[in-house]
Amino acid sequence: MTRHRVVGKQEVPAASSAPQSGGGGAGSRDDYWAKKEAYDKEHTQPRIVYQNARSHALAFLEILAGNDGLPITAATGKANKAKRYDELKDILDKLTVEFFNDTSTLRLTESIADAGLERAETPVALPSAEPEQYEPTQDDTGEWQ
Numbered sequence: 001m002t003r004h005r006v007v008g009k010q011e012v013p014a015a016s017s018a019p020q021s022g023g024g025g026a027g028s029r030d031d032y033w034a035k036k037e038a039y040d041k042e043h044t045q046p047r048i049v050y051q052n053a054r055s056h057a058l059a060f061l062e063i064l065a066g067n068d069g070l071p072i073t074a075a076t077g078k079a080n081k082a083k084r085y086d087e088l089k090d091i092l093d094k095l096t097v098e099f100f101n102d103t104s105t106l107r108l109t110e111s112i113a114d115a116g117l118e119r120a121e122t123p124v125a126l127p128s129a130e131p132e133q134y135e136p137t138q139d140d141t142g143e144w145q
Contacts, residue, residue: 049103050096057095061088 072087
């Protein structure tokens with residue numbers, strides 16, 4: 001009989017000191033680690049990615065707010081402050097989902113097209129990597145430079 005405990009909305013097997021079927025040998029130990037790896041991949045890793053996305057969304061929102069980069073209502077009066085809160089929360093949620101999906105799907109920045117981007121022309125030639133020869137010269141006062 002397998003007992004389960006509820007963690008949040010997830011049901012996870014309860015820890016047990018009794019040996020698993022198979023006599024508690026190396027097979028059950030390997031089975032435990034295989035199940036743990038599968039659980040971590042399915043449940044734990046997405047939570048970590050989401051937490052990271054949320055943290056980065058908050059940092060990005062802070063940058064946008066600090067540089068007047070947000071299209072939000074001016075906070076004059078209680079009604080507008082409440083509306084502003086809702087707008088900021090919606091932007092935070094949208095950024096979190098965007099960052100989470102970008103990380104989960106490993107979307108590359110090269111695949112994101114920017115219609116307004118114009119490429120600057122590449123210089124014809126880069127300067128030589130050879131060190132320049134230094135030749136001392138005299139200025140008008142006779143000082144060597």
